[in-house]
Amino acid sequence: MKFYRNRIYFTFFVILVSCLFQACTLTNRLEPSLDRGRKYQVEIVRDKWGVPHIIGRTSTDTAYGLGFANAEDDFDTIQMVFLAARGKLAAAMGKDMAPIDYAVQLMKVWPTVEAKYQMLSSEIRSICEAYADGLNCYAAKHKDQLKLGKIWPVTGKDVVAGFAYKMPLFFGLEGQLKRIVGNRVESVSSKINQSKFEQKLIGSNFLAVGPQRTMGGTTRVAVNSHQPWTGPAAWYEAHLISEEGQNIYGGLFPGSPVIFLGHNQHLAWGHTVNSPDLIDVFELEINPHNQNQYRFDSEWKDLEVWKVPIEVKLWKSFRWTFKQEALWSIYGPAIRNEKGVFALRYAGIGNIQAVEQWYQMGKAKNLAEFKKAMEIQAIPMFNTGYADKDGNLYYVYNGLLPKRNPNYDWSGTVPGNTSDTLWQGYLALEDLPQVENPSSAFIQSCNSSPFKATLDPDNPDPSLYPSYLGIETFMTNRSRRARFLFGSDQSVSRQDFFDYKFDKTYDPNSRLIAHIDRFLAETNAENKEQEQALNLIRSWDRSTELANRSAAMVTITFRPRSQTGKLRYDQERFLRQMKEAIEMLQNRHGRIDPTWGEVNRLVRGNVDLPLAGGHDVLRAIYGDIKDGRLVGVAGDCFFQIVEWDDNGQQTAWVINQFGSNPSQPESPHYTDQAKLFAKEEMRTALLTKEQVLANAIRRYHPMDQSD
Numbered sequence: 001m002k003f004y005r006n007r008i009y010f011t012f013f014v015i016l017v018s019c020l021f022q023a024c025t026l027t028n029r030l031e032p033s034l035d036r037g038r039k040y041q042v043e044i045v046r047d048k049w050g051v052p053h054i055i056g057r058t059s060t061d062t063a064y065g066l067g068f069a070n071a072e073d074d075f076d077t078i079q080m081v082f083l084a085a086r087g088k089l090a091a092a093m094g095k096d097m098a099p100i101d102y103a104v105q106l107m108k109v110w111p112t113v114e115a116k117y118q119m120l121s122s123e124i125r126s127i128c129e130a131y132a133d134g135l136n137c138y139a140a141k142h143k144d145q146l147k148l149g150k151i152w153p154v155t156g157k158d159v160v161a162g163f164a165y166k167m168p169l170f171f172g173l174e175g176q177l178k179r180i181v182g183n184r185v186e187s188v189s190s191k192i193n194q195s196k197f198e199q200k201l202i203g204s205n206f207l208a209v210g211p212q213r214t215m216g217g218t219t220r221v222a223v224n225s226h227q228p229w230t231g232p233a234a235w236y237e238a239h240l241i242s243e244e245g246q247n248i249y250g251g252l253f254p255g256s257p258v259i260f261l262g263h264n265q266h267l268a269w270g271h272t273v274n275s276p277d278l279i280d281v282f283e284l285e286i287n288p289h290n291q292n293q294y295r296f297d298s299e300w301k302d303l304e305v306w307k308v309p310i311e312v313k314l315w316k317s318f319r320w321t322f323k324q325e326a327l328w329s330i331y332g333p334a335i336r337n338e339k340g341v342f343a344l345r346y347a348g349i350g351n352i353q354a355v356e357q358w359y360q361m362g363k364a365k366n367l368a369e370f371k372k373a374m375e376i377q378a379i380p381m382f383n384t385g386y387a388d389k390d391g392n393l394y395y396v397y398n399g400l401l402p403k404r405n406p407n408y409d410w411s412g413t414v415p416g417n418t419s420d421t422l423w424q425g426y427l428a429l430e431d432l433p434q435v436e437n438p439s440s441a442f443i444q445s446c447n448s449s450p451f452k453a454t455l456d457p458d459n460p461d462p463s464l465y466p467s468y469l470g471i472e473t474f475m476t477n478r479s480r481r482a483r484f485l486f487g488s489d490q491s492v493s494r495q496d497f498f499d500y501k502f503d504k505t506y507d508p509n510s511r512l513i514a515h516i517d518r519f520l521a522e523t524n525a526e527n528k529e530q531e532q533a534l535n536l537i538r539s540w541d542r543s544t545e546l547a548n549r550s551a552a553m554v555t556i557t558f559r560p561r562s563q564t565g566k567l568r569y570d571q572e573r574f575l576r577q578m579k580e581a582i583e584m585l586q587n588r589h590g591r592i593d594p595t596w597g598e599v600n601r602l603v604r605g606n607v608d609l610p611l612a613g614g615h616d617v618l619r620a621i622y623g624d625i626k627d628g629r630l631v632g633v634a635g636d637c638f639f640q641i642v643e644w645d646d647n648g649q650q651t652a653w654v655i656n657q658f659g660s661n662p663s664q665p666e667s668p669h670y671t672d673q674a675k676l677f678a679k680e681e682m683r684t685a686l687l688t689k690e691q692v693l694a695n696a697i698r699r700y701h702p703m704d705q706s707d
Contacts, residue, residue, distance in 0.1 A: 048697050054069060072138060073667075081162050085164075085165050088148055091148055102324055109165045113164060117160060120355075124355060137703070159257055167379075203616075204445075205226070205444070205620070206224065208444075221270075228637075236251065236638075237251055249654075271382040274397060304329075307324065370394070389650065444486065477506050551596035588629065
C-alpha cells in the first residue's frame with residue numbers, strides 16, 4: 001500500500017513540476033512580445049460607447065493597437081479562432097472538436113501558409129505581425145485567461161491561417177464533406193454549425209443612391225450586413241486612423257487585422273452573401289492493385305497519403321493524440337469511404353491573399369483604386385457594393401467562379417480520371433456580373449439575383465453566364481422591396497433613405513406571400529382555434545410593425561427550417577408549425593394574437609426589449625423560439641449609413657444591436673446600445689481625429705495597461 005501511495009505522490013509531483021515548467025516557458029515565450037510592444041506608436045481612444053478608435057503613426061501601429069483592443073473586448077472568441085486555425089480546438093475543448101481539427105489539416109492550411117507567406121506584400125505581413133503582437137501583449141498580461149498556452153505567442157502566419165481555413169467554410173465546404181463521408185462526417189457538419197467558433201453567414205443588404213436620385217445631390221449608402229449576434233461571425237466595431245492617411249471605420253471579425261466592410265473619408269463598401277457553385281466533388285478511379293493510386297488520363301498517379309495527428313483533451317492537462325488518414329490529389333483534398341475515393345476542389349484553394357485584398361480595398365481613395373484591389377481576386381465569394389464622395393456607384397457579383405468544361409454535368413459528382421474536368425482558372429473580375437454608375441443612380445444587393453441589381457436597362461445580361469456557375473436567379477423579399485421603394489422615388493431624402501432601410505413589409509410577389517396563399521387554399525380548420533389562426537393569417541397586412549397582431553402567428557407558422565435556409569413550401573410542416581404556434585402563444589401570452597412586439601424580442605442579460613421587423617424584411621430580425629417568444633439571434637447588427645453632400649462633406653451613422661463589447665457582461669458597453677437599436681435609432685459616428693479626441697473618455701497605450 002505504501003508503494004502505491006508513493007507512486008501517487010510521485011505522479012502528482014511530476015504533474016506539478018510540469019505545470020510550473022510550462023508556466024515558466026510560457027512567460028519566456030511571451031516576454032519578447034512585451035519588449036516589441038514598446039516600438040509601436042499608437043493610442044487607443046475609447047468614446048462614451050466604448051468604441052475603440054485606434055490612432056497611430058503608421059498602419060502597422062494601428063494594427064498593433066487593434067489587436068490589443070480586440071483582445072480586451074473579446075479574447076475568448078479570438079482564442080477560439082486561433083485554436084481552430086492551428087487545428088488545436090480538440091486539445092483545448094475535447095473530442096467534439098476533433099472533426100474540425102481534422103478538416104483544417106485535410107485542407108493543408110499550414111503547409112500552404114508556410115509556403116506562400118513570404119509572397120504577401122511586406123506591408124500586409126507587417127500589419128498581420130503587428131496585430132499578432134497586440135494579441136500577444138494582452139496574452140502576456142492575462143496569462144490566466146489562456147485556454148491553451150502552447151499556441152502562444154501567435155504570429156502573422158496565424159492571422160493569415162485564420163483567413164485560409166475560414167473562407168471555404170463560408171461557402172459550404174463542410175456540407176460537401178458530409179456528402180462524401182456520410183454518417184462519419186455528420187459530426188464535422190454538426191459541430192461546425194453548433195459550436196461557438198463557427199457560424200453560417202445569414203444575409204445582408206447593401207443599398208445606395210447617387211446624387212441624381214437624391215434631394216440636394218447627396219450620395220447615400222447603407223452598409224447593412226446581417227450576421228449572428230454573438231460568436232466569431234459577429235461584427236467587432238473599430239476605427240483606424242494613422243498619419244499615413246488611413247481613416248477607416250467599420251466592422252471586422254475577431255482575429256482580423258483589417259476592416260471587412262465600412263467606409264473611409266472617400267468611399268464606402270459592403271458585402272452581401274452570394275451562393276455561386278464554388279465546390280466540385282470528383283470520383284477518383286482507384287488502381288485495383290494499389291489503393292493509393294488513381295487514374296488520370298493515361299497514367300496512374302500517386303495519392304499523397306499522410307496521417308493527421310489530432311490532440312484531444314481528456315481531463316484537465318491530460319491529452320491523447322490519435323491519427324486519421326488524409327489524402328491529396330491533383331484536384332485537392334480527398335477522402336476514402338466505402339464507395340471509393342472522392343476528391344474536392346474549392347474556389348481559392350491554395351490562395352492566402354484575402355487579408356491583403358481587404359486591406360487594399362480599405363486603403364482605396366477612388367473607384368479605380370478599389371477595382372484594382374478587387375482584381376487581386378482572393379475573396380472567393382460575396383457580392384460587393386461601393387459608393388463614393390464623387391457619386392460613383394458600383395456593384396459586382398464577386399467570386400472566384402471556376403471555368404469548367406461545359407460537356408459535363410456539374411450538378412453532381414464529376415469523373416476524376418481526366419484532365420477534361422480540371423478547372424481552367426477563374427473568370428476575371430471584368431467578366432463577372434456587375435453594374436457601374438447605372439442611369440437610375442441606384443443599386444441594391446440583398447442576397448438575390450445579380451441580374452436585378454439596379455433598374456432596367458442597366459442590369460447584367462444573364463445569357464452571358466453558363467448555368468454551371470450557379471449564379472442565383474431568385475429574388476428575396478428584401479430585394480423586391482428595395483427595388484420598389486427606391487425605384488419609385490426619384491428624389492430620396494435622408495428621411496426617405498432611413499425609412500426604406502427600416503421597412504418592415506413583405507412584397508405581394510414575395511415567396512412568403514405565395515406560400516401563404518397556397519396554404520390557405522389547401523388547409524381546412526380542424527377546430528375553432530385553428531379557424532381563428534387561419535383567419536389571423538388571412539387578415540395579415542404583410543407588416544411586421546410592433547403593434548401587428550397577425551405577425552406572430554404568420555412568422556412562427558411559416559418559419560424556414562433554419563435561419564440560413566430558403567423558405568420552401570411544405571403544407572404538412574406549415575400546419576404542424578401553426579398548431580405549435582397556437583399552443584405556444586396561448587400558453588405564454590393567453591391569446592393567439594399578441595402584438596408582434598410582445599413576441600419578437602431583444603434579450604441580453606437583464607435587457608428585454610420589443611423588436612419590429614422579421615425574416616427577410618429590410619429591417620431584418622431572425623429569432624429562435626424560446627419560452628413562447630422569438631429571441632433575436634441574427635439579422636440587423638452593427639451597420640452603417642454614410643452620405644456625402646454635394647460639397648463632399650461626409651456624415652455617417654452607426655449602431656450595434658447590443659453594444660461595442662461582444663462578450664463581457666460586466667462591461668458597461670455590453671448592452672448600452674440595445675435601446676437605441678430597438679427604437680431603430682443610430683449614433684452619429686466620430687469620423688476625424690479631432691472629433692475622436694474631443695469625445696474621448698479613455699486614452700492609453702497597450703503597454704500602459706496593468707495586468
